[in-house]
Amino acid sequence: MIGFIVGFTPIAVAGAFALWTRVDRRPEIINLLDASPTSKRHKRSKGFDAVVLHQTGFSRGNDPTRYRKVTAHFVILPDGKIIQLHPLSAKLWAADGFNNRSVSIEFAGNFKAATGKWWSPDKYGADEPTPAQIQAGRALLRMLKSIGIRHVFAHRQSSAKRGNDPGPQIWASVGEWAIRSLELDNGGPNYAIGGGSPIPDQWRRPTP
Ligand SMILES: [Zn+2]
Numbered sequence: 001m002i003g004f005i006v007g008f009t010p011i012a013v014a015g016a017f018a019l020w021t022r023v024d025r026r027p028e029i030i031n032l033l034d035a036s037p038t039s040k041r042h043k044r045s046k047g048f049d050a051v052v053l054h055q056t057g058f059s060r061g062n063d064p065t066r067y068r069k070v071t072a073h074f075v076i077l078p079d080g081k082i083i084q085l086h087p088l089s090a091k092l093w094a095a096d097g098f099n100n101r102s103v104s105i106e107f108a109g110n111f112k113a114a115t116g117k118w119w120s121p122d123k124y125g126a127d128e129p130t131p132a133q134i135q136a137g138r139a140l141l142r143m144l145k146s147i148g149i150r151h152v153f154a155h156r157q158s159s160a161k162r163g164n165d166p167g168p169q170i171w172a173s174v175g176e177w178a179i180r181s182l183e184l185d186n187g188g189p190n191y192a193i194g195g196g197s198p199i200p201d202q203w204r205r206p207t208p
Contacts, residue, residue, distance in 0.1 A: 080132030
């Protein structure tokens with residue numbers, strides 16, 4: 001079941017455009033909408049204009065069905081597969097104060113902090129984002145920009161409890177890339193809401 005983003009009709013127009021431009025960059029998306037709990041879906045009071053990047057904090061490998069209960073619109077697996085769990089029209093309790101305006105993307109893995117240390121590696125593993133995951137993340141952001149996304153945020157920016165979400169590696173390689181290459185806005189150096197924290201300088205450097 002491979003398809004374009006579900007729940008957003010103008011994608012057909014964008015898709016036709018992509019056919020003669022850069023179809024090679026359009027990622028395949030595995031549709032798990034029917035396998036995900038609909039109870040997680042709420043009504044947005046306005047349209048979305050932002051993406052929030054996350055890390056799951058665990059890995060269950062590359063079987064898409066093992067992630068179907070994750071609260072996010074998309075999950076990107078270690079092998080680069082992109083799964084869609086909820087329609088973009090749904091507001092999810094995924095990113096605190098950004099929920100109403102955002103689409104959430106989770107990268108599967110327990111990724112280290114800027115200190116070089118992992119959270120409870122004995123229990124949750126010690127993962128590194130894979131090149132396939134990073135490429136898939138970039139391709140997905142490129143596509144979301146084509147349907148109106150203008151901002152990219154880290155969950156850290158809206159949550160006091162998620163200081164390492166998505167962590168320096170995902171942020172530097174996907175978030176900063178999107179600011180540079182897609183010209184997405186991040187709110188500026190000190191931007192945070194609702195008890196969250198700004199992006200630290202160490203996150204803005206390229207992945208070591
Ligand atoms: Zn998060």
